[in-house]
Amino acid sequence: xxxxxxxxxxxxxxxxxxxxxxxxxxxxxxxxxxxxxxxxxxxxxxxxxxxxxxxxxxxxxxxxxxxxxxxxxxxxxxxxxxxxxxxxxxxxxxxxxxxxxxxxxxxxxxxxxxxxxxxxxxxxxxxxxxxxxxxxxxxxxxxxxxxxxxxxxxxxxxxxxxxxxxxxxxxxxxxxxxxxxxxxxxxxxxxxxxxxxxxxxxxxxxxxxxxxxxxxxxxxxxxxxxxxxxxxxxxxxxxxxxxxxxxxxxxxxxxxxxxxxxxxxxxxxxxxxxxxxxxxxxxxxxxxxxxxxxxxxxxxxxxxxxxxxxxxxx
Numbered sequence: 001x002x003x004x005x006x007x008x009x010x011x012x013x014x015x016x017x018x019x020x021x022x023x024x025x026x027x028x029x030x031x032x033x034x035x036x037x038x039x040x041x042x043x044x045x046x047x048x049x050x051x052x053x054x055x056x057x058x059x060x061x062x063x064x065x066x067x068x069x070x071x072x073x074x075x076x077x078x079x080x081x082x083x084x085x086x087x088x089x090x091x092x093x094x095x096x097x098x099x100x101x102x103x104x105x106x107x108x109x110x111x112x113x114x115x116x117x118x119x120x121x122x123x124x125x126x127x128x129x130x131x132x133x134x135x136x137x138x139x140x141x142x143x144x145x146x147x148x149x150x151x152x153x154x155x156x157x158x159x160x161x162x163x164x165x166x167x168x169x170x171x172x173x174x175x176x177x178x179x180x181x182x183x184x185x186x187x188x189x190x191x192x193x194x195x196x197x198x199x200x201x202x203x204x205x206x207x208x209x210x211x212x213x214x215x216x217x218x219x220x221x222x223x224x225x226x227x228x229x230x231x232x233x234x235x236x237x238x239x240x241x242x243x244x245x246x247x248x249x250x251x252x253x254x255x256x257x258x259x260x261x262x263x264x265x266x267x268x269x270x271x272x273x274x275x276x277x278x279x280x281x282x283x284x285x286x287x288x289x290x291x292x293x294x295x296x297x298x299x300x301x302x303x304x305x306x307x308x309x310x311x312x313x314x
Contacts, residue, residue, distance in 0.1 A: 033062035034145065035135065036267075037128055039105070040260070041071035041150030041194070042091075043083030046246050047223075048149055051260040052091055053238060054304065055147070056100070057311060058268055064131050066092060067124035068105045069150040071194050081107045087245075094238040103127045105154045111197035119157035128158035132165035143170040143209060147267055149260040150174075151194035156201045159208070170209035174263045175199060178214040178278070180293040185281040189215055203284040211275065211290040213263045221262050221297045222255050231305070235312040265300045266292060272299050 038055055042048040056063050068084035077083055081104060088102045103123035110120050119125065128146060135144040146155055146169055155173075159166055175191035176199070178184070192199045202210060225246050232239040250256065266273035273295040277288045 033058075034060055035062045035064050035131075036145040036147055037065045037067065037131060038063060039067040039069050039124065039128075039146060039148045039150070039154050040088075041069040041080065041084050042087040043080065044071040044076075044150065046249055046256055047258040047260045048084075049087065049091060049242055049245050050258060050304070051149060051264040052088070053095065053242065054261060054307060055264050055268070056091070056095055056097055057307070060268060063097075063100050064144075065101045065103060065124075065127045067103055067127065067154055069124070069148070069154055070105060070107050070109070071150055072107075072109070073194070079107060081105050090241065091238070094241055101127055106157060108153075109151070109195045109197060110153055110156050110160070110201065115197060117156075117160055117197060117201045119160035120153055121157060121161060122154060124154040125158040125161060128155060128169075129162040129165060132158070132169050133162070136165070136168035140168075143168055145169075145267070146171045147264065148173040149263065150191055152191075152198040152202050153195045156195070156198035159205060160201065166205060166208050170211070171202065172211045172213070172263060172267050173202070174213050174215065174259055176212065176214050177216040178212070178291050178293075179216070180276065180278070180291070183278065186216075187281070191215075200284060203280045203289070206285060206287055209290075211292070213266065213273075213292040215259055217292060217294055218257055218259050218262050221258055221295065221300060223258050225250075225254050225256070232308065235308075239308065239312065261304065262295055262300060265303055266295065269299075269303065272296050272303070 040048050040052060055061050066088050068081050068088050070081045072080050085104050092098050092100055092102055105124035106120035106122035108120045111118050132144050148155055152173060155171055176189050177186035228246060229243050232243050273292050275290045276293050278291045280287055280289055
């Protein structure tokens, strides 16, 4: 997630204790849904939670795992992955989806500070490996979808540990900037900086089906705190939790770009965004990957509110 304006306020479980009452959603059609794994630095900001709720409750998705990702930087708490893990566990409890595995990701980045691709093993990486191998056996002609909303540490490490899974997964990632009119890349972006080695590893991974949503096409996908508060408050525990997250994490920010929700919605409904095959940066292995070049903000905005309202507690 791009974070042009970062806050020192972090969400605590105690602050949200009144909201930790699960809602009973019906998932009887799970076997017919598209299998996905979500990998996210949930505690880093606000929009991750909205993306997670949208995907977990999606009628078209069968979430095989919700992995926590690190987001280390100078202003972050000591153990960022544990912050994300706590929120992941809360969200699954609130949605009554504790059947979904929620493995802990790596707190360490891939490789060394000066480079390298040594994997940062974790329970999250192992879950990705296990599910990818299982999927390959059951669906040899299809690919398991992995959606990454933060640093690519866990997915890159999974591939480094088990290279054979590369032909059986497709990865959707948020990060970097890409200027399609000039075919120019810019890696100076929050998610990329959180694990530069992992980002380059993924770009260099030949035969990997990779889709990247650059953050510079998302600046107009803005939500307002006042509207979120008005429309979600009192509609159920999970919705109150989303409201409380904004008030705790960025109480003085009325407007925020919902980067991660945009990627989630683009995967859910490809008509909401445009993808093009483009070359990787010149310093990386030259190959074609999918790049999102534009999104339909209005359709995405309407989708979120229609979805939320359809799940409000009556």
